Amino acid sequence: MTPASTLKIMKSDSSLTRREFVGKSAGAAAAFAVFSSPKSHAAPPSSKVVIGVMGLGGRGSYLAQAFANRPDTDIAYICDVDTRRFARTRDAVEEAQGKAPKQVQDFRRILEDKSVDVLINATPDHWHAPASIMACQAGKDVYVEKPMTHTAWEGRKMIEAAQNHKRIIQVGMQSRTAKYTNDAAEYIRSGKLGDVHVVRVFNLMRHAARKPASGAPVPVPAGYDHDLWCGPAPLLPYDPGRRWLDRWEYSCGAIAGDAVHQLDLARLLMGDPAFPDTVVHAGGVNVLTDGREVPDTQMVTYEYGQRILLFEAALWTPYMTKTPQLRRDKGEMPNWPFNATRIEVLGTKGFMYFGRHGDGWQVFNEKAESVISVPGRQADKEHQNNFIECVRTRKQPIANVTQGHYSAMLSHLANISFRVGNRKLSFDAATETFKGAPDANQFLRRTYRAPWSISDAV
Amino acid sequence: MIVGASARERARRDGTRTGRGPGRGGALFARAGVVVTALLAPLALAARAQWLPITVVNVDAATTEVAGTFTSIQYELTAPGLSPLSPAYVFVRYSLDGGAHWSLVSPHQLRGDHDIVASPGRKKILWWGSDQLGLGAETVDLKVSVRGIRMVRVPGGVFTARMQPSGGFDDSQARVETATLPTFHLAKFETTVGMYADYLNEVGRNGRGWNRLMANPERCGIQRQEDGTYTVAPGRENHPVNYVSWYEAQAFLDWCGLRLPTELEWLKTMRGGLYLDGDEARRVRNPKPERKYPWGDESPEAGELWRCNCDVADRNRVPQLQPVGSFNHYNSPYGACDLAGNVAEWTLDPYATSYHNGIDGYRMIRGGSYMDPPAGCDALAGASQLPVKRGSITGFRGLRNSPR
Numbered sequence: 026m027t028p029a030s031t032l033k034i035m036k037s038d039s040s041l042t043r044r045e046f047v048g049k050s051a052g053a054a055a056a057f058a059v060f061s062s063p064k065s066h067a068a069p070p071s072s073k074v075v076i077g078v079m080g081l082g083g084r085g086s087y088l089a090q091a092f093a094n095r096p097d098t099d100i101a102y103i104c105d106v107d108t109r110r111f112a113r114t115r116d117a118v119e120e121a122q123g124k125a126p127k128q129v130q131d132f133r134r135i136l137e138d139k140s141v142d143v144l145i146n147a148t149p150d151h152w153h154a155p156a157s158i159m160a161c162q163a164g165k166d167v168y169v170e171k172p173m174t175h176t177a178w179e180g181r182k183m184i185e186a187a188q189n190h191k192r193i194i195q196v197g198m199q200s201r202t203a204k205y206t207n208d209a210a211e212y213i214r215s216g217k218l219g220d221v222h223v224v225r226v227f228n229l230m231r232h233a234a235r236k237p238a239s240g241a242p243v244p245v246p247a248g249y250d251h252d253l254w255c256g257p258a259p260l261l262p263y264d265p266g267r268r269w270l271d272r273w274e275y276s277c278g279a280i281a282g283d284a285v286h287q288l289d290l291a292r293l294l295m296g297d298p299a300f301p302d303t304v305v306h307a308g309g310v311n312v313l314t315d316g317r318e319v320p321d322t323q324m325v326t327y328e329y330g331q332r333i334l335l336f337e338a339a340l341w342t343p344y345m346t347k348t349p350q351l352r353r354d355k356g357e358m359p360n361w362p363f364n365a366t367r368i369e370v371l372g373t374k375g376f377m378y379f380g381r382h383g384d385g386w387q388v389f390n391e392k393a394e395s396v397i398s399v400p401g402r403q404a405d406k407e408h409q410n411n412f413i414e415c416v417r418t419r420k421q422p423i424a425n426v427t428q429g430h431y432s433a434m435l436s437h438l439a440n441i442s443f444r445v446g447n448r449k450l451s452f453d454a455a456t457e458t459f460k461g462a463p464d465a466n467q468f469l470r471r472t473y474r475a476p477w478s479i480s481d482a483v
Numbered sequence: 484m485i486v487g488a489s490a491r492e493r494a495r496r497d498g499t500r501t502g503r504g505p506g507r508g509g510a511l512f513a514r515a516g517v518v519v520t521a522l523l524a525p526l527a528l529a530a531r532a533q534w535l536p537i538t539v540v541n542v543d544a545a546t547t548e549v550a551g552t553f554t555s556i557q558y559e560l561t562a563p564g565l566s567p568l569s570p571a572y573v574f575v576r577y578s579l580d581g582g583a584h585w586s587l588v589s590p591h592q593l594r595g596d597h598d599i600v601a602s603p604g605r606k607k608i609l610w611w612g613s614d615q616l617g618l619g620a621e622t623v624d625l626k627v628s629v630r631g632i633r634m635v636r637v638p639g640g641v642f643t644a645r646m647q648p649s650g651g652f653d654d655s656q657a658r659v660e661t662a663t664l665p666t667f668h669l670a671k672f673e674t675t676v677g678m679y680a681d682y683l684n685e686v687g688r689n690g691r692g693w694n695r696l697m698a699n700p701e702r703c704g705i706q707r708q709e710d711g712t713y714t715v716a717p718g719r720e721n722h723p724v725n726y727v728s729w730y731e732a733q734a735f736l737d738w739c740g741l742r743l744p745t746e747l748e749w750l751k752t753m754r755g756g757l758y759l760d761g762d763e764a765r766r767v768r769n770p771k772p773e774r775k776y777p778w779g780d781e782s783p784e785a786g787e788l789w790r791c792n793c794d795v796a797d798r799n800r801v802p803q804l805q806p807v808g809s810f811n812h813y814n815s816p817y818g819a820c821d822l823a824g825n826v827a828e829w830t831l832d833p834y835a836t837s838y839h840n841g842i843d844g845y846r847m848i849r850g851g852s853y854m855d856p857p858a859g860c861d862a863l864a865g866a867s868q869l870p871v872k873r874g875s876i877t878g879f880r881g882l883r884n885s886p887r
Binding site for chain 2: 108110111112113116120246247249
């Protein structure tokens with residue numbers, strides 16, 4: 026384990042919950058292709074990478090501060106639909122870089138500024154793809170939070186936008202960058218576990234049921250642009266008690282909200298396969314019956330040929346524990362059976378526990394004896410380093426847009442299986458559609474609320 | 484041996500009296516040989532938001548046959564305008580080793596003019612049982628400090644609690660229509676740089692409670708010297724202290740016997756109860772019990788006035804903190820200053836909603852700051868912040884429950 030005090034400070038921030046976000050409508054026509062295809066430049070090594078941050082919730086504020094603390098980047102803009110969110114991030118950014126960022130309510134002001142190199146997109150799920158595609162079209166590289174997309178179709182469009190406009194997209198799946206992760210993948214590749222036929226992924230949380238939204242009309246607070254917050258999603262009446270993470274209009278649900286990190290890691294450990302052949306979901310809103318649309322219980326089986334990826338997610342398991350912040354990166358093995366975010370890799374010769382949050386990994390042989398224990402360390406800073414390096418070199422980043430699409434798809438496929446009645450579905454990788462399931466295919470793409478849209482040609 | 488008697492005897496022998504009146508932050512130390520000395524709160528208190536002016540201190544002790552020892556502390560509180568609605572909070576700290584280490588005297592041990600003091604003049608505190616704390620030892624070098632903070636009284640009763648906080652709204656509180664709170668007293672002003680520097684000079688010789696961000700003379704201005712003492716940059720004494728974490732704010736308030744207000748207490752001070760004189764009297768109706776700002780519903784910059792220190796539309800203006808009380812024509816119904824703008828203020832409450840139960844320790848801050856737009860400074864706007872965070876936009880003030 027490598028001690029790193031600076032990193033620890035950042036880690037303490039990395040627990041910040043991400044909620045809300047972003048920009049402003051201003052009523053202008055807002056098709057995503059409004060920006061002419063721009064300069065295809067890489068920031069010269071001698072200059073700072075100029076960044077605008079969209080979405081100042083917990084995660085966006087953290088990223089703004091993290092990049093503001095770097096000597097090679099400059100936070101030129103911070104942006105949120107809720108102007109009441111500016112001060113906290115503005116203060117910290119100014120403190121870190123000695124210069125105040127501009128504050129804008131509408132992210133398009135960032136995209137219009139040709140001096141900006143990068144858009145950091147830390148918005149709710151429904152804004153990830155639309156704003157990222159607009160940023161690519163405007164000549165910006167993008168660091169977008171996970172899940173990369175809100176629908177399956179958006180993932181392909183983001184790949185095309187990045188390719189067409191020669192843009193770098195890094196997805197905030199930072200666990201993929203950690204050294205211990207890649208060491209584990211190499212261990213599996215070496216054959217020491219034998220043939221891997223089953224990988225189990227867990228995301229067992231302790232959430233409380235929430236109070237139902239009041240439903241009573243509430244005036245939109247001054248300084249907050251609710252229309253732009255909803256953006257391409259339906260414009261629901263403002264209700265501060267509504268939780269966007271529980272609604273399909275704005276969210277992909279609990280899997281995408283957190284477990285996508287483990288699903289992405291599981292794909293990495295499996296050698297980064299693209300799409301599963303089949304998916305079947307069991308579960309629903311079984312415990313936290315508080316009006317939410319997205320399931321609180323999700324048991325999913327994905328088939329990749331002869332290999333099976335099993336996923337178990339629940340939000341009502343108080344005995345399960347995410348490794349606490351203070352115990353991360355300490356070189357300790359977690360109490361695996363009650364570790365809420367573990368992965369289990371089952372080979373014909375050995376068994377591997379793998380933990381997110383720098384929990385490390387441990388392998389057991391045929392006699393159930395531990396044969397190797399490798400501590401881990403999280404990699405937020407390394408992930409950011411990798412992004413800035415790729416902005417300069419134009420190399421593909423570690424969590425690039427393609428990997429972001431494949432990992433987000435695991436969320437979408439499971440959710441769609443649930444939404445068509447927990448039915449087993451076969452997926453055609455070539456067309457990225459379900460075979461013989463028009464009812465399922467309708468969920469692959471959403472309708473965007475005018476004036477927002479994503480055209481087929483991005 | 485009794486401390487007071489010893490002191491009196493020695494004073495008589497040496498021809499001195501126990502101490503009186505210091506300069507700023509200093510003690511009126513008696514001549515060498517006098518054991519009992521008194522550390523006064525600063526005299527240079529023309530500044531309205533520093534410690535209240537306490538100008539005369541006399542410390543003495545005596546023994547009663549039945550009840551043991553008491554220490555008598557006399558002081559002169561000269562602050563103008565003290566009243567039951569705007570009283571002083573007076574607290575006593577003491578050192579047994581000549582000022583190296585200090586402790587707060589529990590208000591439960593004190594009788595007389597301490598805690599909430601509603602009028603100026605000559606005051607007296609009796610400190611019963613002081614010998615139980617070790618004051619009776621022969622070698623004790625007792626020092627006593629008496630300090631006062633201007634408070635406002637918030638009478639008990641019901642108020643409109645409905646809010647729609649942002650930046651981490653608490654949906655459970657958003658549903659609360661009204662709430663009833665008992666009487667309490669809240670500091671009239673945000674805790675100032677000068678007050679916090681005094682605190683550091685007493686407890687922070689090892690650097691605890693201070694951080695390098697505070698040294699910036701344009702933002703805070705508390706500078707740590709090589710000998711471990713603290714000085715304040717010129718002109719910064721009456722600015723609100725900032726760059727304090729929630730824990731550091733709480734430590735300061737523990738030091739003087741106060742605590743942070745809850746969100747509801749903070750909000751009631753801003754809006755006022757349904758009756759401004761409280762539910763027992765019910766004579767003065769609050770004309771605007773759901774007011775958006777301390778002064779009413781007008782936006783801070785309406786009518787080309789500037790009612791609080793927030794970031795108004797003029798983007799060419801560099802936002803700066805202002806001395807506390809700079810907008811004292813726009814106070815809350817109870818007279819509290821700067822509840823909107825200047826520094827946002829830590830509250831006692833964790834950020835907890837039905838879907839985010841506060842396990843990572845976020846605390847709520849209220850009131851918005853000099854970097855916030857007007858909408859960020861209203862009664863509805865709250866924000867969550869990690870309690871370890873130190874920012875230029877965040878400060879605090881103390882609350883005292885209604886005494887006795």
